[in-house]
Amino acid sequence: MAYILSLSKMYKVGAEMRPWRMAHANTLMRMFANTRTIPTSSGVYQLSTLRSISYTRAYTTTPFDTTSGSFINTADKTDYNTEEALSVQVEQYWRNVNKYLDNDDGSYLAESRAKGTMNPENIKDLINKAVKIKRSLTSDILPNIVTTNLMESYRRHGDDVKQRFFEVLYQDFDVDERELEAAMGNLQKELRSGQEHIAHAKAMMRLRLASEPVYNSLFTQIARHAGGIKCVIDMRADLLRIKRKTEDQNAKAAFKCLDDCLMRMLMEWFNIGFLDLRQITWNSPAAWLEQVYKNEQVHKVSDWQDLKRRVGEDRMVFGFFHRSLPDTPLVIVHVALTSALSSSVQALLGPEAKLDTAKVHAANFYSINSTQKGLSGADLGNFLIKRVSVVLKHRFPNLEIASTLSPVPGFRSWLETQFKLSATSTSADNLLKPDEAERISSAKPGHTTPTAALKAALSDDQWSGDLAPVTKPILLRLCARYLVLERNRKFALDPVANFHIRNGASVYRLNWLGDTSDRGMQRSYGIMVNYRYEEEKVEVNNARYLMDAHISVSEEIQKLLD
Incomplete structure (x- = not known):
């Protein structure tokens, strides 16, 4: 009753x-x-x-x-x-x-919403409640209400308020220094006293807990909500964007600390063991197909018919999924099955061919895209290519080679920088070999240096036509030099090259006019590169690159470098 x-x-x-x-x-x-x-x-x-x-x-x-x-x-x-x-x-x-x-x-922040802004006091108070109310309540309702309101309010505001949100997190909710000092003192006391292992273990546990930033509790609390993990991913995407824009070095350092913390948490939540590999076909849910259409950045999908070709029998799309985002593939890879290694992306994007499984000898990975900016740096694409390679080898027994057909996005800008340096340098021009210099000077006479003649030739509409016998060997050699010898610190200067090489691939082949689209011609004079993934060599290549900065290349590439 x-x-x-x-x-x-x-x-x-x-x-x-x-x-x-x-x-x-x-x-x-x-x-x-x-x-x-x-x-x-x-x-x-x-x-x-x-x-x-x-x-x-x-x-x-x-x-x-x-x-x-x-x-x-x-x-x-x-x-x-x-x-x-x-x-x-x-x-x-x-x-x-x-x-x-x-x-x-x-809404807890209804008054602030009415004013159209969320001032620092509101931010600090709301974070404080979301983090600390859980400690004094056995109930989940009030912490959930407060945290949900924080999530809603965060999403509603622009970068100025979000930047202040991250500043408050770092300034007021970082490691509790007093608690950390007390934990260190307690550990030192236990070490001096020579107490039993159990007391020492408790002191170590206290120190580990004290060394964690308080804002970890906030991110964990948010992640427990429906849609909370996606909110944390979006928060990191915002943080990365704000960190790039800010000119305050102190703020950059603070944001980097926050970013490192968020990245570690996301890496745990999105561990490769928690991801499901799924093939996306024309019969897949519309939400999956929409993500493929919307997130293709390398070779844009022109229309739904184009999309249908890319998820057919000889053109396939695979993605990694996480249970917290069931309708969104985290990273997507496009692969084309062919009888031989492809040298042209336009051929891969052409009409779908009738698949003869007995003649499938090559898997060409021609596009890979992440759908979540907040997972940048998680290296999911690396695992996706390797997992898909294994699946395809089981599905097609005659498959012999797994390779990418990749752009060289920085080549043209790098070469144009070399032209500028050559024009202002008083030292000898060493961009071209003697025989190359002689041929280009003959093809484009009237220039003070062979490098100036090459620059003029590449400005000519015939550089890929009548002048190709002269320009092609020069551009292929310079592209090989750019990919293998030009470094950022000790690693490959080109970002795509660095991605695949650190994943254990080798620089296998350069393809003349592999991408004749406007974008391809503007970025690399149409040159594309095959990075080959050989299962038995991937781990060795990866270790040699990370430890010794060694880049594995094929005999064909090595000849261009000699």
């Missing part, structure tokens, strides 16, 4: 509130009915446990104090078994909820 009357009383309390709060009144009714979802004005909350929140304990020997958010000491002799006492507790619970839900829209 007390149970039923308390529900009735609770419903009466809820009915006296503004209309939007009726949803929260229904919340408690559903909780007593043992439901695990809480519909509110902000969406649906998931309860981690009902035991920690159930008011059924209000009429047991360990009653719940809604004011303090904890169970009352059993030494208190007050009779909590009465209907009146239970009803009072329900009313008090709603007073606590109301402290966090101030206005008609149910």
Whole structure:
């Protein structure tokens, strides 16, 4: 009877509130009915446990104090078994909820929204509540409400407020230095005392916990919500963008600390063991196909018919999926199955051919794209190519070679920089070999240096036509030099080359006019490169590159470098 009357009383309390709060009144009714979802004005909350929140304990020997958010000491002799006492507790619970839900829209920051901004005090206060309220409440509802409001408010604002949000996180919610100092002192005390291992282990655990930034708790709390992991990914994407834009070096350093922390957390959540490999076909969910269409950055999808060709029988698309983003492939790779290694991306993007599985000897990975900027640096593309290679080798027994057909995005800009340096340098011109210099000077006479003659030749519309017998060997050699010998610190200067080489691939072949699109001609004079993945050599190539900066190349590439 007390149970039923308390529900009735609770419903009466809820009915006296503004209309939007009726949803929260229904919340408690559903909780007593043992439901695990809480519909509110902000969406649906998931309860981690009902035991920690159930008011059924209000009429047991360990009653719940809604004011303090904890169970009352059993030494208190007050009779909590009465209907009146239970009803009072329900009313008090709603007073606590109301402290966090101030206005008609149910938002903790409704007043700030009305002003169109969120000032630093609001930000700090909201983060503080989201991080610290969990420590004093056995219930999940209030922390969930506060954290959900923080997520909603964060998404609503622009980069200026988001930058301030990250600044507050670093300034006020980094490592608690006093707690860290106390933990270090405690560890030193235990080391001096020579206590048993258990005391030393506890001191080490305290030190590890104290060395974690407080904002870790916030990101973890956000990730527990529906859509929370996606929110954390988007936060890192915002942080990376803001870090690139800011000119304040102190702010950059602070943002880098935040970024490192976020990256470590995301790497744990998106460990390769938690990802599912799926092929995306024309019969896949529309949401998957839309992601392929929208996120293709290397070779744009022209229309839906083009997309249908790319997910056919001899042209395939694969993606890594995570259960937190079931409708969004995290990284997507396009592969074309051919009888021989392809040298032209236009041929791969052409009409679909009838697949003869017995004649499939080469898998050409011609595009790879990440759909989540917040997962930048996670290296998921590396694992995706390797996993797909294994799948295809099982599916097509005659498959002999797995290779990319990749652009060389920085080659043309690098060569134009060499032209400028040559024009201003007083030293000998060493960009071209003697025989190359002689041939280009003959083909384009009237220039002061062979390099100037090459620059003029490449400005001529015939550089890939009548002049090709002269320009082709020069450009291929210079492209090989750019890919293998030009370095950023000790690693490959070209970003695409660095990606594949550090993943264990070798520079296998250069392809003249492999991409004749406007973009391909503008970035690399149409030259494309095959990076070959050989299963038995991948680990060795990777180790030699990371340790010794050694780049594995084929005999064909080595001849261009000699």
